[in-house]
Amino acid sequence: MLNNIKEMAANIECCDCVAGLKARVEKLIPVYEEALAAVKALDNQDAHDFLARRLYDMTAELVMSLLIIRDASKAPELFKKSANVYVRMTEEDVLGKSAYIKNFQVEDLESFKAAESEAE
Helix, strand or coil: CHHHHHHHHHHCCCCHHHHHHHHHHHHHHHHHHHHHHHHHHHCCHHHHHHHHHHHHHHHHHHHHHHHHHHHHHHCHHHHHHHHHHHHHHHHHHHHHHHHHHHCCCHHHHHHHCCCCCCCC
């Protein structure tokens, strides 16, 4: 998906009214790429599974941001305000999840496991 996102960003022709939003999303792509690399570097399937939802959310937010920017370029009267709101939400989501991933340690998984039953 990373390559698809990069291709989408490169091929979206946008009007001046949303060019700033596109630039903001383009700045998030390397952040997403670093988070993806950080998860892969953990080389631990449990960590991959645990962090996958965050990567999925980041992917979806970037794609949706690019799609709404595209729509806002075609019909700013309908989508410009929504694009502005959505891109800001995407920034929060991508930056927050990236920080979580970058600071994650495999040892942290123990804190997320349910306690074993002592009744056995």
